[in-house]
Each structure stands twice: as structure tokens, then as C-alpha cells.
Amino acid sequence: MRARPYSSWISRLFVVSVAGLAVTGLLQMPLAERYALTEVPGLAWTGDFFLVHRLHSYFAALLLFTAGLAATNWLRAWRDRLALTPLGAARVVILGGLMVSGGLRMYRNLPSVTLEPALVVTIEWVHLGLAVALGGAALAALLRGPSAYARLR
Amino acid sequence: MKKSGATQSGLSRRGFLKALAVGGAGLAAPSLALAAPGEASATPGVAADAELVTVLDLSRCIGCGACVEACREANEEKFPEPTKPFPAMSPARRAKPEDWSGRRDIDDRLTPYNWLYIQSVRVRHGGADHTVHIPRRCMHCVNPPCANLCPFGAANKQTNGLTLINDSLCLGGAKCRTVCPWHVPQRQSGVGLYLHLMPRFAGNGVMYKCDRCHQRLDRGEVPACIEQCPEEVQTIGPRREMIAKARELAESMNGFMYGLDENGGTNTIYVSPVPFELLDAAIEQGRGRPHLKGVADVMAEENSAATAALLAPVAGIAAGFLGIGARLLGPGEDGHATQSKEGDDAR
Known part of the structure; x- marks a missing residue:
């Protein structure tokens, strides 16, 4: 937590949720069985598509909670004292898109909800594309030095 | 429960065609045809494009195979034509191609070239012997795990209730087969999008299964298996009407239903004079040969997790x-x- 102006537990919540989402997101693809991840002691669960999908939803819940908390604090007080870094702003936009597309994806999976197939495909691929974009932006932020989303004005 | 039951609520092959004529707008407005007045007992509130359910009266099926043949003919142009030799895949020990292209005539199980087959059994129930023939194919779940868990949106439920695998998007990872309670989709390697991406490292072909002749439904026609059945085993119509019909049929024969509640509900309902437990014990099961066991809603826990996530913000x-x-x-x-x-x- 390098020189972040907000509490480190918020950063930790964010890092844990995004890392969990990245891992369980990758495991949505049928790779664990093929690449013998399921053979690694303690990782047999990676081949359980239902469990991995549920974990993805739970990590999403953690991220959405953190985002709701941060957004409310931002609107109530932080915006006068904090400014988003350029790469922080870019990642906020990407994360917003990921949360919206992910939320739509979860909504689509609820029973009694049937969306137009073209819309579903769009949601899926936007979500996948934004996940890759977030990875790229996070890597760029790490390579540039301090990777905080915001700094004190 | 003979001829009359087939058309009282919902549409048999003949009734459907008659409804087209009565509606007078069959091809111009195909989805309306399914809810056309006359045969479909016009249930108020059922939207023209509501989910369609098929009811299979197993007491009528003679196992002639006309539906199997009709399915093949109607869907022949969708069958895979793989490129050979198949690309090498890594790790070779675990990623193996599946090739049915040299065994296209197999009709005693589900394959990429056989989306419907008939299980035939002889069982004893109620002091009498019964020979039961069971046409098997995709159940078209109301909340299909194959579509919900497909990471690329290749498998999708349509608004008319059928689940369709898009063969231009599918990478053949077979996740849909794993999560399907009946393991229905079947893989053919050497075809599809994966060939143009990283065939060595990801993907393994395309998954195939019954798509309920979506092209025929789009034209206002019934699926080929329904049209060609000489015994009018199947009827198709709006969900509410078909459920009522299935219940009525089951009551009339003091019979049993399968598919209404399985996996939280499917758009295929079998009605049999014999308990499905007996049929399940008697049928041959294995790869491409689905069971007839009771199935809990496999998406139930996912739905709870999704609800939690949607409330988290x-x-x-x-x-x-x-x-x-x-x-x-x-x-x-x-x-x-x-x-x-x-x-x-x-x-």
C-alpha cells in the first residue's frame, strides 16, 4: 500500500476481490482440467465449474461492496481532497464497465430472465474485453511506479 | 388420451398446419402462428413469442425412428465438415480430438451427427409388461446451465425457449457438456473458430445438439421430428398451455411426468404410463446416452450468489x-x- 491516502484495508479488499475475480474469471474457460491444474494437490476445486462460477460471484460481491463504499465516500467527502491519477481514472472507467457488464451477466443468468441472444453475446465479449483492458492498465500502472488510483490534491 | 388429446391444448403436427391456415399469416408472422386461434385454445396473456414447450406422449411412440431420420435430414447442412488432419493439441496426453465424422450413421446415441435417438425398454409395471420408446435429445432447460456458464456466449437461450449453440462462436471446450445435467452436447474436433486462434493451446472443435430446428420455427414450421412423426407423439405450444396439457395427459393415463420440474424446469415434458424410475433403471446409459433420473436445479446456488452480488453495492x-x-x-x-x-x- 504505497502512499495511498485512503485506509489500507480498502486497498486490501480491492486487491483481494480483483485478484479473486481474475483467477476465477480465467477459470470460467475450461482450462483447469486440460492443463492438469486439477491434479495439483489442493486445486481440484478449479475443475468444478459451478463452484468456480459461485466464487466469481462472491468476489464480485466483495468488489461491488468496496466500489459502493468508495463511491459514496468520494461523493460525500473525498472528492474535495483527492484527485484521480490518469491511470486511476482509466481503471475506474474500465472497472465501471466491468461491473455493469458483469451485473448484466448475472442478471441474465437469473431464472425467468431471457435476454436477446445478440445482447447476451455483446455483454459477454464486452466483459471479456474489459477484463483484458484492466489487466493492461494495471500492468501499465505498476510499471510506471506508484499505482494508486488517487492522490491527495 | 388418443387422438383428441393431441390438439386440445397446444399443437400437433396436423393441428399446427391447420392453425397456420386459420391464422392466415403463418409465414409472414411465424411466431404468431404458434399462438394462432383455433387449435391453440388461445390462453389469455400468453405472448406470441412465449417459450415453447414440447410434450411427448410416450404411450404413443412406436419407436419407428421417423423422427430420428427427419432430424438428420432437416439439420444435415448444420453438421460439421471437419478439416483433417486435426491440429496438434497440447498437452497431447489430456487434450484429445473427438471425431465422429467417420461414424455419421450411428443412431443409438447422441453424436454431433445424431441429435435425437430413441431409447427402447421393456419394463413391468402395474402387473403388465410395457414396451416404452423414449425419443431423447436436448431438454431445452428453462434456465440452461450450458448457456449460463458458457464463457463466450456461444450457447444461448432464445426468447422462444430453445437453447442454441452458435457454431461460429463455439470453441469446443465442452464445458456445456460437463454442466448439462444430461451431458447432451457432443463435440466434433477439426471445425470452428478455434482453428483460427490458437488450436494447439485452446479449444477443440464445436459442440452440437438439438436446436429444435430453429430455422423451421423461424419460418413458422414445427420441428422436423414433430412433423414427420406418424403417431403424433409430440405436441408443441406455449408453455402454460403445454403444462396444462401434460398434466391432463398424465392424469388421463394415470401416468407420470418428466421434465416439468427437472433442473428447475425444462421446455420438454415426457408423459409416460410407467414411472420414470423404472425407465431409468432399464435404459442403457453412458456417454451420449442420457439418464432419466430426477434432477435438482443445478443453477439454484449460482442464483443465490448472483443475488448477493447484485445487492452488494x-x-x-x-x-x-x-x-x-x-x-x-x-x-x-x-x-x-x-x-x-x-x-x-x-x-
């Missing part, structure tokens, strides 16, 4: 209004430092 906003995490830190402080001047201001 509300909890986060509430926490924010309670001032949790609002304190900002000054330079050099970490999350456990004492409250700063900025923190005081931030509150």
Missing part, C-alpha cells in the same frame, strides 16, 4: 453513509495510523 453505499472508511490519511500514514488532520476534515 447497496450494502457498500450504506456503509459509506455510515462513515466507514471515510478517514483519509496524511503523508506517511498507513491504514492503522491515527486519525489525521485530513481525516478529520474528510469526516
